[in-house]
Amino acid sequence: MAGTIPVSARLRESPERGGRRPPSAPPVPAARPGRDAVAGGRFARPREGIGDRLTRFLAAGAAFLLLALLLAFVVALVREAWPAVVRFGPAFLARADWNPVAGEFGGLGSMLGTVAAAAVAMVLALPASLLLAFFLVEVAHPLVAVPVGYAVELLAAIPSIIYGMWGLFVLAPVLADYVQPLLARWGGFLPFFQGPPVGIGIFPAGLVLAVMILPFMTAVARDSLAMVPRRLREAGYGLGATTWEVSRSVTFRRAMPGIVGGAFLGLGRALGETMAVTFVVGNDHGVPASLFHPASTIASTLANEFAEASDPVHVAALCELGVLLLLISLAVNTVARLWLARYRAGGGGRR
Numbered sequence: 001m002a003g004t005i006p007v008s009a010r011l012r013e014s015p016e017r018g019g020r021r022p023p024s025a026p027p028v029p030a031a032r033p034g035r036d037a038v039a040g041g042r043f044a045r046p047r048e049g050i051g052d053r054l055t056r057f058l059a060a061g062a063a064f065l066l067l068a069l070l071l072a073f074v075v076a077l078v079r080e081a082w083p084a085v086v087r088f089g090p091a092f093l094a095r096a097d098w099n100p101v102a103g104e105f106g107g108l109g110s111m112l113g114t115v116a117a118a119a120v121a122m123v124l125a126l127p128a129s130l131l132l133a134f135f136l137v138e139v140a141h142p143l144v145a146v147p148v149g150y151a152v153e154l155l156a157a158i159p160s161i162i163y164g165m166w167g168l169f170v171l172a173p174v175l176a177d178y179v180q181p182l183l184a185r186w187g188g189f190l191p192f193f194q195g196p197p198v199g200i201g202i203f204p205a206g207l208v209l210a211v212m213i214l215p216f217m218t219a220v221a222r223d224s225l226a227m228v229p230r231r232l233r234e235a236g237y238g239l240g241a242t243t244w245e246v247s248r249s250v251t252f253r254r255a256m257p258g259i260v261g262g263a264f265l266g267l268g269r270a271l272g273e274t275m276a277v278t279f280v281v282g283n284d285h286g287v288p289a290s291l292f293h294p295a296s297t298i299a300s301t302l303a304n305e306f307a308e309a310s311d312p313v314h315v316a317a318l319c320e321l322g323v324l325l326l327l328i329s330l331a332v333n334t335v336a337r338l339w340l341a342r343y344r345a346g347g348g349g350r351r
Contacts (some may be wrong), residue, residue: 074326077319077322077323077326078323080315080316080319081316081317081319081320081322081323082316083312083313083316084105084313084316084317084319084320085316085320087313087316088105088106088317088320091106092105092106092107092317092320093106093107093108093111093324094106094108095108096108096109096285096286096287097285098110098285098301100305100309100311100314103311103313103314105313105314105317106285107298107317107320107321107324108287109284109285109286109287109288109295109296110285110296110297110298110300110301110321111298111324111328112287112288112295113202113281113288113295113296113297113298113300114271114297114298114299114325114328115328116202116206116288116291116295117202117205117206117209117270117277117281117295117297118206118209118267118270118271119206120202120203120205120206120207120209120210120291121206121207121209121210121212121213121266121270122210122213122263122266122267122270123206124206124207124210125209125210125211125213125214125217125266126217126263126266128210128214128218129214129217129218129221129262129263129266130221130259132152132214132218132221132222133218133221133222133224133225134225134247135148136148136149136152136218136222137222137225137226137251138225138243138247138251139243149222152214152215152218152219153215153219154215155211155214155215156215156216156219160212160273160274160275160276161275161276161279163208163211163212163276164208164275164276164277164278164279164280165279166208167204167205167207167208167276167279167280168279168280171199171204171207171208171280172199172200172204172280173199174199175197175199175203175204175207176197176198176199177197177199180193180197180199180203180292181197184197184292191289191290192290192291193290193291193292194289194290194292195289195290195292195293196292197292198292198294199280200280200281200282200294201280201281201282201288201290201291201292201293201294201295202281202288202290202291202292202293202295203291203292204280204281205276205277205280205281205295205297206291208276208277208279208280209269209270209273209276209277212269212270212273212276213266213267213269213270214266216262216265216266216269217262217263217265217266219262220258220259220261220262220265221255221258221259221262223258224255224257224258224259224262225251225252225255227255227258228250228251228254228255232250232251232254233246233250233251235250236249236250256343257340257343257344260336260339260340260343261336261340264332264333264335264336267332268329268332268333271299271325271328271329271332272299272325272329273299274299274300274302274303275303277297277299277300278299278300278303278304281294281295281296281297281300282294282295282296283296283300283301283304284296285301298321298322298324298325299325301318301321302318302321302322305318306318
């Protein structure tokens, strides 16, 4: 059409004359040699300085040193326990005889006492820690939650021997006079609550352990609940859910990996506790018939007898108990990791 300006000509016109320039890509900055140079389709790593190399070397050295110390510890413990392993064989795990004079040793009683005391502690401490963490995060006013939280943390700073003395001189008489007779009266038909109420045994040891591990489990559970994003709670409240429903379906579900980690941390502490348990467990190497009977744990046996052990077989048997305790702790940690991996793989705790 005559008089019509072509499109290409209009595009070439300057902005002052009403034309528009075609869109152009933003300028690409020039590559900086040594930092942004492309090699083989990938960006080259920046050149490290002396401080970077030194830091990486120290970090790697610390990691290898930790692994070397752990390996050396296990090798030394197994080497010292090997004479008992050769002499008693698998029967060491199935017999409860412990007679240093006759040279007869068995670890069944100590293993059962360790597991039973830790189980009692977990049954008592786990619900209490979850309820206390729920109270501190979801229910209590900050004026109440802050001092109560400090009090819980102070419980973790008390030495274990103080817990043992408290258990022996304060808790044991109360259990013998009031608690154990009541449990025997109402639950005597169960094998767990049979026997004389002397205030010494697995039940007192488990109760002391529960008080000891409660601060650790509560602190971890409280921090896990507090780290749940606030918008998730508000979304639940916006749907009309109550505080308990939001906590059960949203908060606890989201914080479950941390709660489980804290629970297994407390269980590991309960399995390896020594002095507090030694005061109240009774130190009897036989197989405990109930929670009221005196018993022994692996840690208490090592604390009581290792210093006076002079017979090589006795020392080897004690070292074999140490190996068993190490294996029990390893099994607990393995179960915790497998559970957490399966929980994450199943979508637990995801948004």
